[in-house]
Amino acid sequence: MKELKIHKLLNFKVDAIRRVNIPKDNGKLRPLGIPTLKDRCLQKLLKIVMEPYLEPLGDRQSFGFRPGRSCHMAVSYLTSLLTRRYRQIVKRRRMTTFKNTEIASTNFYSTYTILDADIKGCFDNISHEWLTNNIPFPKDFEYLLTKL
Secondary structure (H helix, E strand, O other): OHHHOHHHHOOOOOOOOEEEEEEOOOOOEEEEEEOOHHHHHHHHHHHHHHHHHHHHHOOOOOOOOOOOOOHHHHHHHHHHHHHHHHHHHHHHHHHHHOOOOHHHHOOOOOOOOOOOOOOOOHHHHOOHHHHHHHOOOOHHHHHHHHHO
């Protein structure tokens, strides 16, 4: 597309987003914004440029919407983590036969918390100013992110 050439990107103007309401199970409508093909191409370009910068900064235990990760990997990770933790607890319980040692008086039980959260309106209410100030973006593409 001619609009996505580098000299044209300096004066890039975002087109109006088409709004469509999708019915939900509870009878309410969910608004959905559909960008134009030109805007989608630019969004994909920014994703390709920014992903190598941002992906290494992500949490190792985060699996949602990450390249090369899936919900199956998250379940597998949790299963191995909890199994390994359970084996450590059972192994340490057997060591309580040493009554007069420091091992017997140590509390080996700990709790893991698994949190599944859905924050209502998260993407609508997230501070874009904080994101642009605190996340390292490639220098030549910062202005495009604020336009989109």
